[in-house]
Structure formats: C-alpha cells, structure tokens
Amino acid sequence: MPKQDACFCCDEGVMVFVFVIVFGLIIGSFLNVVIYRLPKGLSLVRPGSQCPSCGKPIRFYDNIPLISYLTLKGRCRQCRSPISWRYPLVEGVTALCFAALYFKYGLSARYIAYGILTLFLIPISFIDLEKGLILNKLTIPCFILGTLVILGFHIENWKDVVFGALGGGAVVWVIGVFGKLIFRKESLGMGDVKLLVMIGVYLGFPDVLIGLFFGILAAFVVIVGGMVLKKIRVGHTIPFGPFIAIGTLVYLLWGESILRWYLGWFS
Numbered sequence: 001m002p003k004q005d006a007c008f009c010c011d012e013g014v015m016v017f018v019f020v021i022v023f024g025l026i027i028g029s030f031l032n033v034v035i036y037r038l039p040k041g042l043s044l045v046r047p048g049s050q051c052p053s054c055g056k057p058i059r060f061y062d063n064i065p066l067i068s069y070l071t072l073k074g075r076c077r078q079c080r081s082p083i084s085w086r087y088p089l090v091e092g093v094t095a096l097c098f099a100a101l102y103f104k105y106g107l108s109a110r111y112i113a114y115g116i117l118t119l120f121l122i123p124i125s126f127i128d129l130e131k132g133l134i135l136n137k138l139t140i141p142c143f144i145l146g147t148l149v150i151l152g153f154h155i156e157n158w159k160d161v162v163f164g165a166l167g168g169g170a171v172v173w174v175i176g177v178f179g180k181l182i183f184r185k186e187s188l189g190m191g192d193v194k195l196l197v198m199i200g201v202y203l204g205f206p207d208v209l210i211g212l213f214f215g216i217l218a219a220f221v222v223i224v225g226g227m228v229l230k231k232i233r234v235g236h237t238i239p240f241g242p243f244i245a246i247g248t249l250v251y252l253l254w255g256e257s258i259l260r261w262y263l264g265w266f267s
Contacts, residue, residue: 016102017099017102017103020098020099020102021098021099022095023098024091024094024095024097024098024099025065025066025091025092025094025095026065027094027098027119028065028090028091028092028122029065029091031090031094031119031122031123032086032087032090033049034123034138035086035090035123035126035127036052038135038137039130039131039133049063051078051079051081052084053076053079053081054076054078054079054081056076056078056079058076059077062077065088065095066088066091066092069087070088086126090122090126094118094122097118097122097249098118100253101114101118101252104252104253109149109153109154109155110155112149113146113150113153113202114202114252116142116149117142117146117199117202117248118249120138120139120141120198121248122245123138124139124195124241125241125242125245125246126242128191128239128240128241128242129239129241129242132237132239133191134189134191134192134194134195134241135191136194139191139195139198142198143165143197143198143201146198146201146202147161147201150201150202156204160204160205161200161204163200163204164199164200164201164202164203164204164205164207164208165198165200165201166197167200167205167206167208168196168197168199168200168203168205168208168209168212169193169194169196169197171196171212172188172193172195172196172212173188173193175188176188176189176193188240191241192240192241192244195244196208196244199211199244199248203248203251203252207251207255210251210259211244211247211248211250211251211252211255212244212247214246214247214248214250214255214258215240215243215245215246215247215248216243216247217247218243218246218247218250219240222238222243223238
C-alpha cells in the first residue's frame with residue numbers, strides 16, 4: 001500500500017513543485033517522440049524534431065512544450081498543417097501526473113519509483129489507443145527498472161515484487177480466457193498481461209489488483225457512457241491498456257482515501 005510522504009509547505013517546496021511541472025512538460029515533449037517513432041521502429045534521437053506533414057525541422061523556439069502549440073495555433077510554421085492535439089495533451093498530462101505524485105509523495109524513493117512507472121504508462125497508453133499495441137520495448141525496460149528501484153530503495157520486499165508481477169499477470173490472463181469463452185473472440189491480449197506484470201512489480205500484491213479494479217471500473221463507465229451516447233456499439237473493440245494505466249494512477253494518488261471511504265460504510 002503506497003504511503004504518503006511529506007508534502008511541501010514552504011517557498012523552497014513551491015519552487016521544487018514548479019520545477020517538477022516544468023520538468024514534466026519537457027519529459028512529455030520527449031514522450032511524444034516515443035509515441036510517434038517507437039511503433040515505426042525509428043530512432044528516438046535522430047533526426048531531430050520535424051513536422052510529420054512536410055518533414056521540415058522544427059526550430060527550438062517552436063518546440064517549447066504547450067507554449068509553442070498555443071503560439072502557432074496548433075499548426076506547423078512552415079506548411080501550416082494541423083498539429084495533432086495529442087502533443088499538448090501528452091505534455092500536459094505528464095506534467096500534471098508528475099506534479100500530483102510530488103504533492104502526494106514528496107521527493108522520496110516512492111516518487112522516483114512511481115515517476116518511472118508513469119513515464120512508461122503514458123506512452124504505452126497512447127500507443128495502445130492509436131495502434132492497439134503494447135510494446136515489449138516499453139514493458140520490459142519498465143519491468144527491469146522497477147525491479148531495481150523497488151528492491152534497491154527497499155520500497156517493497158522481493159516477495160511483494162514476485163507476487164505482484166505474477167498475481168497481476170495471472171488475473172488478467174484468466175479474465176482474457178473467460179472473455180474469449182463468453183464473447184467468442186479475443187478480449188484481452190498478452191500485451192495486457194505483460195502490462196499488469198510490469199505494474200505488479202511497482203505496486204506489489206494485492207495492491208496491483210486494486211489498481212486493476214479501478215481500471216475496470218473506468219472502462220465500464222466509459223463503455224456504458226459511450227453506448228448511451230451511441231459513440232460505442234456492442235462488440236466494438238476498445239484498448240484496455242489506457243484504462244489499466246488510469247486505474248493504476250488513481251490507486252497511487254487516491255487509493256488509500258477511496259478505500260478508507262469505502263470501508264467506512266461498514267464501520
């Protein structure tokens with residue numbers, strides 16, 4: 001169970017908080033590169049940033065997170081082609097996640113660990129949304145880093161890491177098997193299983209299952225809402241990876257409060 005560490009309450013803490021937001025925006029800009037290039041097998045380093053439409057290099061002053069998008073009104077300076085809404089969204093989401101984690105955990109070992117997890121969950125989610133893929137190039141490095149950081153900082157013991165990884169992956173695999181039997185088609189892929197194995201390293205057991213429950217709940221709300229609004233039809237395939245990521249982040253940020261509220265109904 002994640003524990004809340006000291007929060008900021010002084011000028012120095014506010015400065016660190018602002019730095020975290022700016023750092024998150026910069027990291028979000030890089031994650032956009034990962035989301036665009038990694039599924040295509042392109043280098044994340046070379047060439048530099050360029051317009052997807054005309055291929056012209058993007059100058060540094062047109063590559064400032066959020067600000068450049070607003071200044072250019074969402075269009076390339078060279079060819080005036082529209083820039084995808086994904087770019088400012090990823091930058092903003094990354095900054096907000098890093099800031100929220102800092103507000104919750106402070107500059108602690110848990111902040112480092114959960115920051116790394118978030119660093120991978122964001123591109124995994126957007127790639128899954130756009131391509132329907134959860135790439136080993138993201139889940140495997142995140143798994144390895146998580147094992148090193150969680151055990152290295154003694155955030156969890158090795159049993160929590162092992163049972164978290166195996167328990168998370170096994171539950172999703174079982175859900176996928178039953179889903180295939182019920183709906184007569186693939187409902188959850190091995191990518192989702194690997195994603196829960198990866199997350200289980202960071203959360204441990206049974207916390208990984210609570211995060212999964214929040215993800216299932218988020219998916220249920222979106223699917224039902226989409227069907228009511230006639231945006232989603234019965235049998236429509238929806239990537240589950242983003243909902244797993246949402247559930248994980250909800251648990252990390254508000255899990256304790258939600259559980260206390262829920263258990264309060266029985267006391």
